Amino acid sequence: MNHCTVLYFELRNKYRLKPAAAITAAATLIINGNPPGGSWVTRNYCNKSWNCNKFKPMRKGTPLIIILTMIFFGCEPLVTTFDDIEEAVLYKAKNISGEGVVPQNSKIEVMAWNIRFAIGRLPFFGDSCGKRTIFTEDEVMDALDLIAAKVNELDPDIILFQEIDRESKRSAYIDQVQWLLDHTDLNYGAYASMWQAQVIPSDGIGGIDAGNAILSKWEIESAERIQLPLRGDQDALTLLFYLRRNVLKAKIAIPGQDDFYAVNTHSTAFATDDTKQKHIDTFYETLQDIDENGYVFISGGDLNSIPPGADSTDFCMEDMCSAESFHTDADGGPHREGSYFNNFVNEPMLLEPLYNAYTPAIPHQDAVTSSHMTHSTDGSAQWDRKLDYIFTNLSVVENSGHTHQNTLMLSDHAPVTATVVLP
Structure with missing residues (x-):
């Protein structure tokens, strides 16, 4: 008898629920990520957090759907949740080359790039007024080829990738981390998921695993995923299936360097409360901890924040889709989620501590x-805001920082690179 069956019968016998109500209660506990396991579950969740007697049979046909869901997904949670800190997933290229090479002149080239899960500028429903959620293998492979070509042209030693997919339905089930390792001169990788589910039930997205990755020419000794706070402006059901963003921290074995770290993050884009403040604070505190311990780091990613002193905090009209309407209220609202950078006090100055430190x-x-500028939602337009950054507690070679704006059709974000001087 598996743990699903044990849970079902305990709900039936101990709480005297009718069969359909027991199925509903069991499925609710499981789908919400509570670990199945018989009396342990009902003791901890029915007695303390849930009133399991409140569950009533759902409408006709629903129990069958839930039963089939439990069978097909092995009674595992549909959505993967994460501990506050846990080990990241480590990768290795099929063919290793030059990993023991000492950095020339004690300098390394660093890149940060949000690659939009390798769909280029194709019209995705979530960010560009598009309607598509699923892309073909040919479309994804064409984009990956172009991304790899750009990486090989610029030849970075370490890359901080955001929005990289692993075996997701929307991107033809390609493990993009492994593919890019195998088609560039990078040798090792670390990955931390921000969106992992056996199925996303809305918009046909299906199974997904998307997140941040660090790729390096040198071995990654260890890596950890640091959980960022969830959005505070969503209802419970939406939040359950929504992104769980993170900071990815990796220790890299660069020859001659004892304690070198790479830190990658992708902060919230669409929150209308102060969730972004919490994300940037956690990122900053992670860097501060490394720095105060006397270690060195390169860091960055898609911070979804404009630089202090930017000319505009409002891109609603630039990003507006044909059926949308903004700025119609007396107070200047409503604003388009992800296009407005003054949602809470001091948001336009959010990155000032990073620039100062x-x-x-x-x-x-x-x-x-x-x-x-590193971002635009419209591939036919020009880059119109800066959201992507690299920061370090080392020196950057003067004038070595570049924003590669000739990548307009490769992603909705431009890569940023810089040459960093090692101690």
């Missing part, structure tokens, strides 16, 4: 100029 790839006075 560490060295950016792109100096602040340059970061607000058009030549260093």
Whole structure:
């Protein structure tokens, strides 16, 4: 008798639930991520957190759907949740080359790039007024080929990738971390999921595993996933199936360096409360902890924040889709989620502590100029805001920071690179 059956019969016998109500209660406990396991579950969840007698049979036909779901998914939670800190997934390229090479002149090239799960500028429903959720293998492979070509052209030693997929339905079930390792000169990788589910029931997304990755020419000795706070402006059901963002921290064995770390993050884009503040604070505190211990780091990612002093905090009209309407209220609202950067007190200055404490790839006075914009939602337009960054507690070679804006059709984010001087 498996643990699903044990749970079902305990709910039936101990709580005297009717069969359909017991199925509903069991499925609710399981889907919400509570670990199945008979009396342990009902003792901890029915007695303390749940009133299991409140469950009534759902409408006709629903119990059958739930039973089939439990069978097909082995009674495992549909959505993967994470501990506050846990080990990241480590990768290795099929063919290793040059991993023991000492960095030339004690300098390394670093890149940060949100690759939009390798769909280029195809019209995804979530961010570009598109309607598609699923993309073909040919479409994804074409985009991966272009991304790999750009990586090989720029030849970074370490890459911080965001929005990279592993075996997701929407991107033809390709493990993009492994594929990029095998088609570039990078040798090792670490991955931390921000969105992992056996099935996302809305919009046909299906199974998904998307997140952040660090790729390196040198071995990654260890890596950990640091959980970021969940959004505070969503209902419980939406939150259950929504993104669980993270900070990915990896220790890299660069020859001659004892304690070198790479830190990658992708903070919230669409929260309308102060969730983004909490994400940036956690990122900053992670860097601060490394720095105060006397270690060195390179860090960055898609921070979904504009640089302090940016000309505009409002891109609602630039991003507006044909059926949408914004700025119609007396107070200037409503605003488009993800396009407005003044949702809470001091949001436009959110990155000021990072600029004050560490060295950016792109100096602040340059970061607000058009030549260093890194994002736009419209592939036919030009880059119109900066959201992507690299910071380090080391020195950056003067004028080595670049924003590669000739990648407009490769992603909705431009890669940023810089040359960092090792101690």
